[in-house]
Amino acid sequence: DPYSGDPQRHPVLRVNSAKPFNGEPPPELLGDSYITPSAIFFKRNHLPVPRVDPASYRLRVEGLPRPLSLSLADLKSRFPKHTVTATLQCAGNRRSEMNAVKQVKGLNWGIAAISNATWSGALLRDVLREGGWGPEAAAAAAAAGRGARHVQFEGLDADASGTTYGASIPLNKALSEEGDVLLAYQMNGEDLPADHGYPLRVVVPGTVGARNVKWLGKVIVSREESSSHWQQNDYKGFSPGTDWDTVDFKSAPAIQELPVQSAITQPADGAVLERDADGEVTVRGYAWSGGGREVVRVDVSLDGGKTWQVARLREGEEQGEEQGEAPPPLPGRAWAWKLWEVVAPLPPGEQQVEIVCKAVDNSYNMQPDSVAPIWNLRGVLSNAWHRVRVTVRE
Ligand code: MTE
Ligand code: MO
Numbered sequence: 001d002p003y004s005g006d007p008q009r010h011p012v013l014r015v016n017s018a019k020p021f022n023g024e025p026p027p028e029l030l031g032d033s034y035i036t037p038s039a040i041f042f043k044r045n046h047l048p049v050p051r052v053d054p055a056s057y058r059l060r061v062e063g064l065p066r067p068l069s070l071s072l073a074d075l076k077s078r079f080p081k082h083t084v085t086a087t088l089q090c091a092g093n094r095r096s097e098m099n100a101v102k103q104v105k106g107l108n109w110g111i112a113a114i115s116n117a118t119w120s121g122a123l124l125r126d127v128l129r130e131g132g133w134g135p136e137a138a139a140a141a142a143a144a145g146r147g148a149r150h151v152q153f154e155g156l157d158a159d160a161s162g163t164t165y166g167a168s169i170p171l172n173k174a175l176s177e178e179g180d181v182l183l184a185y186q187m188n189g190e191d192l193p194a195d196h197g198y199p200l201r202v203v204v205p206g207t208v209g210a211r212n213v214k215w216l217g218k219v220i221v222s223r224e225e226s227s228s229h230w231q232q233n234d235y236k237g238f239s240p241g242t243d244w245d246t247v248d249f250k251s252a253p254a255i256q257e258l259p260v261q262s263a264i265t266q267p268a269d270g271a272v273l274e275r276d277a278d279g280e281v282t283v284r285g286y287a288w289s290g291g292g293r294e295v296v297r298v299d300v301s302l303d304g305g306k307t308w309q310v311a312r313l314r315e316g317e318e319q320g321e322e323q324g325e326a327p328p329p330l331p332g333r334a335w336a337w338k339l340w341e342v343v344a345p346l347p348p349g350e351q352q353v354e355i356v357c358k359a360v361d362n363s364y365n366m367q368p369d370s371v372a373p374i375w376n377l378r379g380v381l382s383n384a385w386h387r388v389r390v391t392v393r394e
Contacts, residue, residue, distance in 0.1 A: 002048040002160070007194040010039040016107040020045040021195070024112035031265025031284045034314075034339055035085070036115035038188050043195045044090050044113065046165055046230070047157040050215050054199045059183070063148065063221030065132030072199055075183060078130070079122035084180050086205040086335040087288050088212055089114040091235050091255050094263065094386075095379035101371050104379030105244075111263040111386065114286065116337050119203040121184035124151070124174050124219070133175075133221060152220040153202050153213035166228030167211045169204050169256065171221065178292075178333055180205050183216065205335035206292045208255045210235045225254065240375040247377060255380065258290035260367055262298055262340075262359035263386040271390045273353075275346055281355075283311075283342045285386070289361035294334030297360040300342045304354035305369065305385065311340040311357070334362075346392050353392055358385045 003019040013023035024030075025040040054072055061068040070078075093113035098104050128151075141148050151174045155165035173179045182203040185192060192198040197214030204211050210230055225231050236252040266284040267273060273281055281302075287295040298311040329336070340357075347353060358367045368374055371384045 005051050006049045009043070009195070012040060013043070014110070014112075016109060020047055021049070022107050024110060025115070027110070027112050027263075027265040027268060030112045030115065031286060031339060034116065035188060036117055038117065038190070038193050038196065041115040041117060041187075041196065042088075042090065042113050044209060045157070045195065047159055049194050050156045050158070051194070052156055052199055052215060057199055059200060059216060059219065061127060061131050061219045064128065065137050068127065068131045070127070072185065075122050075127075075185060075200065079126045081120055082123050082180070082182060083118055083120040084182055084203065084205055084335060085116065085118045086180075086203055087114060087116040087337040088203075088209045089258055089261065089288065090209040091258070091380040092378075092382075093261070094382035097371050097384065098375050098379040098382050101375050104375075104377055106379045111265070113209075114261070114288065114337070117187050118189065119182055119184040120186035120189070121182045121200070121203070124181040124183055124202065125177070125179070127183060127219070128174065128221065146223055148221045148223055150222050150225050152218075152222055152226040153211070153216055154218040154220070155213050156215040156217040163229075164217070165213065165230065166226045167213050167231050168222075168226035169207060169211050173204065173207070173256075178330075180333060180335065205333070206257055206290050208235065208258050208290070211256065234378065235380060236378070237381050238376045238378070240373060242377060244377060256290075259381060259383050260287075260289040260293070260295070260359050260361045260365045261383045262287035262295070262357050262367065264355060264357050264388050267355070267388060267390050269388040269390075271388075273346070273390050273392050275392060275394055279346055279348075280343050281346050281392075283344065283355055283357070284339065285311075285357055286337045286339055287357075287359035288337035289334070289359070289365065292329075292332045292334050293361040293363050293365065294329050294331075295338050295359050296362050298338075298340045299358050299360070300344070301356040302344055302347065302353055304387070305356045309342060309344060311342045314339045314341055349392075350394055351392055352389060354387055354389050356385050356387050
């Protein structure tokens with residue numbers, strides 16, 4: 001069993017697949033803490049978890065004037081340590097809602113294939129610079145017809161044929177002073193857990209989970225995108241009219257930045273609510289957008305989207321600022337989600353109530369109101385208004 005070396009997992013995780021392991025936390029727990037504890041942070045593995053010996057581990061960095069081979073000690077001592085609070089979201093988060101419209105191919109994620117953590121490590125741009133990457137090297141490469149546009153990442157996890165997990169991001173993102181791309185050796189102040197990429201993963205803030213390669217073995221500055229299956233033939237968006245007979249994966253770009261997203265973590269879909277003394281209900285959830293775009297507003301409806309009120313974005317201690325975990329985001333660098341809350345009067349009488357939320361980011365991107373028009377055969381980019389139906393009792 002290639003999975004016999006996999007780590008133990010927290011029993012509270014809802015398992016979408018045991019081998020490889022894929023699990024998400026219960027929504028109520030997810031919405032409880034600004035920083036998701038590592039044990040319940042969603043886990044998305046395509047392959048067995050590789051066991052990496054930290055003493056002999058080397059990160060290879062190629063496609064540079066001076067290729068590098070770095071030990072963990074090198075990464076920790078030769079580069080300044082940076083800490084970033086960033087939300088990771090799987091492209092397939094909320095896929096189950098697409099499945100409800102029409103069957104898609106992929107793990108049946110609920111609303112919790114998203115989590116938020118603090119990550120610490122070396123900046124990728126500092127490491128590339130150490131390898132001699134700079135304006136001169138870029139110009140020389142371009143003049144020689146080898147102009148680099150991408151940075152590829154290879155994981156140490158492999159299938160039976162030896163094929164490893166891989167992905168790439170645009171070189172600009174890696175080099176930008178405002179990109180905050182990390183070669184992370186810590187998550188929430190501790191060594192990375194085995195499931196999250198021990199001893200090293202890349203964290204690409206604002207970018208789809210799939211490019212945040214775990215158990216990182218190799219970094220390659222290159223002219224081409226990663227040739228991996230997951231970059232080329234997966235994690236791309238298509239029209240609702242495209243099916244498996246007609247799909248041409250070459251026709252669509254690989255997903256990088258994700259669209260604006262929000263969901264209700266409390267109450268749960270199907271919950272029965274007893275009206276309290278004040279006749280109010282507390283609605284909570286998360287909101288996030290890709291590319292460092294900041295969520296500026298969350299609207300909540302208690303009548304299926306007819307009337308709306310603005311949610312309170314939970315600030316200060318609730319957002320982790322007291323712990324120094326979340327200084328107010330810099331423009332274009334809002335990498336972390338916002339938790340929000342509404343305390344609203346429940347409509348009178350015993351009835352079914354449909355609670356809805358939708359978020360707006362600082363580019364005024366908004367979520368679509370329904371799933372069918374954004375349905376796609378892989379069930380990715382599922383970000384319609386989130387709806388939960390509850391029953392109110394007297
Ligand atoms: N990296 C490697 N090496 N192998 C993987 O299977 N899965 C990717 C990404 N990095 C993956 C990987 C996907 S699709 C996602 S959504 C994130 O890791 C999930 O990260 P997490 O398990 O830390 O939540
Ligand atoms: Mo993913």
